[in-house]
Amino acid sequence: MTKSFSIMVRILCFMFLQSLVFAVAGASIMQDLPGNAGDTVAAPDPQGLFASLIPLLLVTFIQGSALTLLVRRLPQSYLHRTGLVFVVIFTAGTVITQTESVLFLSDISTPLVKRIILLGVVTSLSAALLGSVLFRAEDRSPIRKAIPWAVWAVAMFAMGLAHVAIYFILGYWIIWIHPEARTFYGGGDLLGFWRHMQMVSDNAGYLYGVQLLRGLIWALMAGLLFRKTKGTRAQLAMVTGAVFIAFGTAPLLIPNPFMPEIVRYLHILETGLTAIIMAILAGSLFRSRPH
Numbered sequence: 001m002t003k004s005f006s007i008m009v010r011i012l013c014f015m016f017l018q019s020l021v022f023a024v025a026g027a028s029i030m031q032d033l034p035g036n037a038g039d040t041v042a043a044p045d046p047q048g049l050f051a052s053l054i055p056l057l058l059v060t061f062i063q064g065s066a067l068t069l070l071v072r073r074l075p076q077s078y079l080h081r082t083g084l085v086f087v088v089i090f091t092a093g094t095v096i097t098q099t100e101s102v103l104f105l106s107d108i109s110t111p112l113v114k115r116i117i118l119l120g121v122v123t124s125l126s127a128a129l130l131g132s133v134l135f136r137a138e139d140r141s142p143i144r145k146a147i148p149w150a151v152w153a154v155a156m157f158a159m160g161l162a163h164v165a166i167y168f169i170l171g172y173w174i175i176w177i178h179p180e181a182r183t184f185y186g187g188g189d190l191l192g193f194w195r196h197m198q199m200v201s202d203n204a205g206y207l208y209g210v211q212l213l214r215g216l217i218w219a220l221m222a223g224l225l226f227r228k229t230k231g232t233r234a235q236l237a238m239v240t241g242a243v244f245i246a247f248g249t250a251p252l253l254i255p256n257p258f259m260p261e262i263v264r265y266l267h268i269l270e271t272g273l274t275a276i277i278m279a280i281l282a283g284s285l286f287r288s289r290p291h
Contacts (some may be wrong), residue, residue, distance in 0.1 A: 007068060010134040014064035014127075019056050020128040023144055029119045045061075055253045064244035067131035069239045074137055081137070086128035091221050093247035094120030096214055099259070103210065112286055118263050121288075144208075149287055155232040155285035156219040163215025164208055166274050172196060174270045180262045218244075222282035237283025244275040 020070065035153040067085070074081045094117060102113060147155075172193055175181045191199065200207060222240050229236055252264050259267070 011061060011068060014067065014130050014134050015057055015060040017130055018063065018123070018127055019053075020061040020290030022056060022061070022123050025119055025122045026127075029115050029122070034178060053256055054145070055124035055255065059250045060248045063127060063246045064131075064134075066239075066242040067127065068135045069132050070225075070229065070243055071135035072137055073231050073236075073239065077290045078132055078245055082132040084224070085131055086124055087126055088098070088221050088225060088243060089247045090120060091217060092244045093124060093251065094175055097248055097251075099210065101212060103207075127247075147223060151287055152223055155223060156216055157284070158285055159219035159222070159278060160212045160215035161283055163218060163274075163278065164211045166277055167198065167211045168200070168215075170270045170273055174273075175263075175266045178266060180260065184260055184263050219282070222278070223286055226286040228283065233283045233286070236286075237279045239273050239283055244279065245260050245272055249275060258288040 061182060070085065070088075071081065072274050074084065095233075098113065098116060098120070101116070175188065176196065179190075182188070197246070202247070221244075225235070225243070227238050229239065249268055252271070253267045254260070
């Protein structure tokens, strides 16, 4: 009971501190941002800020819970642990997600992308620092395991290809079938799945390469977690899925001016299922050996 209470207190501390960092950094970095037409973005509405407070607290609570699962399995030194956590959550929460934003959101300008990336660096660094301080490793003995290069190669190639399939299948059956989403993304009438894929091949074939790259990055981060953390493959798959959901999916709970509410909810379902499927694949493919 005492241990559970201590963990909950630490998660709540993370939630409040990380929310404060996000609010202050967001207000500072996004201030006086020039829009696509040279106009400046309007100052945040106090009512809108309050409406975003509860989702922000929920998101940071989810992130703190995921970091609890992760950090407890990282016996490395403080700097090593912090660096690893930063790389993983920055990749999951900014690199992979903002690739989609740049491709599909016409309202995203170059200055905005740069500031979103900067905000991602600041909040990922603060999350890594807070997580490494607040959540302690249960076993500090060194990790002595290795993933053979052949396993790395097969796992990354398989997960890269799987991500392409998952992206287009879930994207079609969860998002594209909804008229609101098609309107938002500039789509026309709903076509059958295979005709839709033919249209993608004809008009946007580069998407296959982009999604393969995102899948390879996903696999690289999963392999890094499997290499550097302790636990069974099932436990590490759970941790990997939790981290990607917490930092890649959960932020969509916060309202934003770029995406209608229904589209946000659809993407929450799509990205959450993607993270679960990819984590299960990682658990099946990444096999370590004593080192």
